[in-house]
Amino acid sequence: MKFDIDYIAHNNKLTEANPYFKLFLTIILLIATLALDNLYFDIFIFILMSIVILAIAKINYKSYLKFLTIPLAFLIITCLFLIFFFGKGDVIYETGIFGIVVTRNSWHYGLYTFFRVIGCLPSLGFLALTTPIAKIFHCLETMKVPKILIEIGLLMYNTIFIFLNEIDTMQKAQETRLGYHSYWSSLRSLGALISTIFLRSLDKSETLQHALDSRGYTGELPVYIPPKKEE
Structure with missing residues (x-):
């Protein structure tokens, strides 16, 4: 099945919902997720917005997983890079390859980055998968962007x-x-x-x-x- 985000945005249970509400809700959730930097809050937002997308908007779970696949692949690669090549402090794991090690600081840095992005993805997915792009641009225009x-x-x-x-x-x-x-x-x-x-x-x-x-x-x-x- 070919992934067509535009078709999904026009054919779900929340298509006709107020686009301004969806846009502001997404912005608020993104700001809260980035500002709080709380691992438990990130997981809560991921679960909550996934339930909204799958259970309320009635979007096919395969389409939702395809939406997450590409950013997740880049996220995993980025976080692995952060874990193995950034951060200082106590060494908690030695790979034995060219002196590459995992420090306590780099582990926390990579882990919190992963869950912070994980918390943002379904919030963006909620807007992108339930709102046609034309309505989003219209909202931005009326907001004087x-x-x-x-x-x-x-x-x-x-x-x-x-x-x-x-x-x-x-x-x-x-x-x-x-x-x-x-x-x-x-x-x-x-x-x-x-x-x-x-x-x-x-x-x-x-x-x-x-x-x-x-x-x-x-x-x-x-x-x-x-x-x-x-x-």
């Missing part, structure tokens, strides 16, 4: 999903040609994928600029304004 930041966010959002679709298409093409049947062929396919994506990104950026120019782009992108409900 600089238009340049909104436009950059809109272009980045659009471009990211174009590239994800390109990656998915190319990976499937490589798999049909047995591009991943062995370790070395996987490395060659991955290298080809990365180089091709770089070239495609240049081509897509030029195509996007031509598309904007052909639609009368003058340096400002219009933001979706939801229609007012008739009373």
Whole structure:
């Protein structure tokens, strides 16, 4: 199943809920999680917001896990790097590899960083998976966020999903040609994928600029304004 965050945001039980409430709730939870720096509070927020996403918004658990997978992978790598290469103090574990050790300070640093991010992820997921991006940008515009930041966010959002679709298409093409049947062929396919994506990104950026120019782009992108409900 291909992960489509835009489809999920438009098809859940909280789609029509007040976007301002969801935006402010997310901001408050993020600030509280980062400011308190409390491991138990981080775990509580993770469990609470996961329950809201799965039980109240009725989002498929597989989609939720896919949303968490990529940031979790980067988080684990980052925290391992912090644990093994940062911090001073008493040594609690020696790896025996090039003098790399784990200190008490680095262990706490990596552990608290991990749970702090874990606490933030479902809060961001709550906003991203239950609110269409057009409504989020509309809320930001009414809150007088600089238009340049909104436009950059809109272009980045659009471009990211174009590239994800390109990656998915190319990976499937490589798999049909047995591009991943062995370790070395996987490395060659991955290298080809990365180089091709770089070239495609240049081509897509030029195509996007031509598309904007052909639609009368003058340096400002219009933001979706939801229609007012008739009373």
